[in-house]
Amino acid sequence: MEDNQQHLLEQLANTKMPFGKYKGKYLIDLPEFYLVWYRNKGFPKNKLGEMMHLVYEIQLNGLEDLVRRLKI
Template sequence: MPNEQAHGNTEILRELLHYEMPFGKYKGKLVRSLPMSYLEWFVQKGFPAGKLGMLLQTMYEIKLNGLEYLLDGLKRNL
């Protein structure tokens, strides 16, 4: 099994440090700073297609499981 699959893709986590919401109420806000209620709205309505949807869904899972410290650790190591 490739190392990336065994430990996840840290590049996705790194993108969450800088990726801005391109539309809507939170346009210009970092995806990592979006409130959980907004991410839950996407869970109910459906995530957008493509990269943005994947990042929003990843951020939802991170917040849902209390894993935001993973992003804080990456930020310190940059």
């Protein structure tokens, strides 16, 4: 895996939701229904939205445990 991809996954594993009902929860641990809701509504148009979309794709493919292992 390239260094920048690994860095992105490490960042994803260690980033917490900054607002809302799940404030303080790691993005990788967000409930699937919440990410599906955002998928239908539209993810935020910023870095957080990009990361949430990536978590959605990771969960969709059942790979979240691989990312959770990267938590510091």
